[in-house]
Amino acid sequence: MAQINKSSEYFNTITYTGNSSTLSVTGVGFQPDWTWIKDRNSAGDDHALYDAVRGTTKRIRSNQTDTENTESAGLTSFDSDGFTVGTNGASNGDGEPFVAWNWLGANGTASNTDGSITSTVSANTTSGFSIVSYTGTGANATIGHGLSSVPKTIIIKNRSTLDSWMVYHVGAGSNAYFHLETTNGALSPSTAQFQATTPTSSVFYVGTSDGTNKSSSNMIAYCFAEKKGFSKFGTYTGNGNNANGAFVYTGFKPAFVIFKRTNDTGNWQLLDNKRLGYNPLNYTLYPNTSLADQDEGDIYLYSNGFQLRGTGTDGNGSGSTYIYMAFAESPLVGTNNIPATAR
Secondary structure, eight states: OOOOSOGGGTEEEEEEEOOSSOEEEEOSSSOOSEEEEEESSOTTSOOEEEETTTOTTEEBOTTOOOOOEEOTTSEEEEETTEEEEOSOHHHHOTTOEEEEEEEOOOSSOEEEOSSSBOEEEEEETTTTEEEEEEEOOSSOEEEEOOOSSOEEEEEEEESSSSOOOEEEEGGGOTTOBBOTTSOOOOBOOOHHHHTTOOOOSSEEEEOSOHHHHOTTOEEEEEEEEOOTTTEEEEEEEOOOOSSSOOEEEOSEEEEEEEEEESSSOOOOEEEESSSEEETTEEOBBOTTSOOOOBOOOOEEEETTEEEEOOOSTTTOOTTOEEEEEEEEEEESSSTTOOOOOOO
């Protein structure tokens, strides 16, 4: 199994300032296959998600249930060191500060026949990330994801019709699912969404739900397998203590963390190492809302994990349970590893 020595070759966060014209955003370090953009200053601009499998200018929004739309002035190209955006305000408002999270797939696609439905896949087996496009049938089915290892998290959106995002996370189990655009806790059963069945190293399961498998609808799925020193998907229990909150060991210094309350309602929270990226000023964005940066300092990023430092139920409610997904800035494995320190 290939080992990741430099995390930023597979995932990287970049910040930039919009100019309301054509803008080439560089410094990503690779040609991304999935780019997720948010205006950090405007509560009126939704999250904008683009990927190379669906094609440039094809936008979906994590905080909305609407269909994919063609945003001709949105992300117009994936480039060797980043991407180009047009005049659309949600990705390039004049003078506005933006953040973009970028993942590397295969920089190409392949047809996958591992499942009962043929899929189109851009898979990076080294980093455990794939983008999967397929057409729904409305009947129980399997979908090939191309990872050659078991996905720990799967995020699916129906591109063709108005419907919720569907999220599978290993920490909540095969019989639970989440909506990315709401504050709902874990929902169950997941029979209609994921057949209440754990994915395998070759396929994931979809049922009869319009959100994962509506007949004749175009579907997109983002799949993540866990890779030592690069990514981690798990659970933790909050303690309500802002001085000595719950600590989550990841085995690396996180560059990106999303967490979500499972036993009750709560916002999805997203933090990274670039906004501002040092303790205690780690800014929060909410994938389920269009709110701007929140300077809540909810977590501290350390060399081997992260610690909850708030008392709110969104992230550290006493006795509440949470799922998380994290990607590395500095792995604790690898031939060119340099020990990371918290800032």
